[in-house]
Amino acid sequence: MQEIKVFGVWGSPFSRRVEIALKMKGLDYEFIEEDLDNKSDHLLMYNPVHKKIPVLVHNGKPVVESSLIMEYIDETWKENGLPLLPTDPYERAQVRFWAKFIDDKMVASVRAALLRRGEDSEKAKEEMEEILKVVESEITKRDLFGGEKLSFLDIIGLFIAYWIPIIQDVGGNYVLTREKFPGIYEWADQLLDDAFIKENLPDKAKLLLMLQARFGVKV
Ligand SMILES: N[C@@H](CCC(=O)N[C@@H](CS)C(=O)NCC(=O)O)C(=O)O
Numbered sequence: 001m002q003e004i005k006v007f008g009v010w011g012s013p014f015s016r017r018v019e020i021a022l023k024m025k026g027l028d029y030e031f032i033e034e035d036l037d038n039k040s041d042h043l044l045m046y047n048p049v050h051k052k053i054p055v056l057v058h059n060g061k062p063v064v065e066s067s068l069i070m071e072y073i074d075e076t077w078k079e080n081g082l083p084l085l086p087t088d089p090y091e092r093a094q095v096r097f098w099a100k101f102i103d104d105k106m107v108a109s110v111r112a113a114l115l116r117r118g119e120d121s122e123k124a125k126e127e128m129e130e131i132l133k134v135v136e137s138e139i140t141k142r143d144l145f146g147g148e149k150l151s152f153l154d155i156i157g158l159f160i161a162y163w164i165p166i167i168q169d170v171g172g173n174y175v176l177t178r179e180k181f182p183g184i185y186e187w188a189d190q191l192l193d194d195a196f197i198k199e200n201l202p203d204k205a206k207l208l209l210m211l212q213a214r215f216g217v218k219v
Contacts, residue, residue, distance in 0.1 A: 004032060005057040007043050011202045011210045013159040014066040015054040016064075020155050020200050021070045025080040032169035046086065053141035067099045067156060084152045089198060099156045105131045107159060114164075114171040115215050128175045132184065135160065140183035146190055154191055162201055170211045 004022065006029055010014030022029050025097070034043055034053050046055045046062035057067045063072045067073050074084040085092050109131055112124035139145045144153050161184075166176050178185045190198060 002192045003057075003059055005032060006030070006182060007032045007034055007040070007046065007057070008054040009034055011207045013163045014052075016158065016202070017066040017155050018054045018056055018073070020070050020158075020197075021073045021084060023152070023196075023200065024082075024084065025073060025077045027073075027077060027080065029184055037068060038090045060189070065122070067096075067103060070152065070155065081170070090143075090217060092209065095152050098138060098153055102135070102153075102156055104158065106135065110164060110167060113175055114167050114173045116171075125173065125175050131174055132181055136181050142187075146187040150191075150194065150196070157187075158191070159203070160184065161191050166204060166208055167211060169208060170215060 004027060006015065006018050006022070008031060009019065010033060012149070019029075019031065028104075032040075032042070034040060036053070039051060043053065043055065044051055046057060047053075047064045050064065054066055054069060055064050056072065057063075058072075058076070063069050070084060085095055106128075109124060109128040113121060113128035114125075116124065144151065145157060146154065164176050168176065176184065192201075
């Protein structure tokens with residue numbers, strides 16, 4: 001009998017990626033909610049390098065970093081449901097490239113651009129806009145995002161589709177707008193309309209309150 005645990009936080013886009021991947025594979029798991037202001041000994045033991053959630057613990061062995069956890073889930077439970085990553089090695093490499101781009105560039109730019117004020121924030125907003133232009137051009141091609149079935153990058157991209165608009169409301173800074181990025185919004189609208197995705201996203205009002213409290217910015 002296998003044991004699957006997820007150490008996470010209900011409102012985290014990274015925790016949700018792992019939960020969504022496990023559910024797509026039809027797997028049961030135990031979710032352990034962490035308090036990031038008072039991290040548990042388990043979290044520090046399982047992720048001693050970054051000390052971050054999410055951590056997947058499979059039969060006592062930890063795996064960290066949400067996109068790597070998704071790949072682990074896909075490889076470990078190959079027989080369960082559809083593959084999350086394409087089977088073709090070239091396509092897999094493309095998917096990994098964009099997942100890394102979103103995590104390294106997009107996620108990193110958001111805090112500086114959306115949750116700060118002043119000159120630095122203006123520069124960060126310009127940088128975020130440039131990164132979004134790259135994403136817009138890739139998403140519009142519809143090869144890797146927004147296909148018939150939910151893709152690996154759709155799940156990674158939920159950060160853009162769902163979290164960024166809410167973070168914009170938290171900070172009162174708007175970079176990702178429908179006018180400037182119609183392709184991203186078209187993809188996001190379709191993705192967020194998916195019944196399975198809707199069921200697995202945190203409540204918007206609750207998330208907004210949590211982010212306001214965490215980042216100390218009032219709307
Ligand atoms: N690249 C990581 C990011 C995970 C991450 O940023 N987790 C945040 C919560 S959303 C965290 O644990 N922060 C705690 C800290 O930085 O001390 C992933 O994809 O898993």
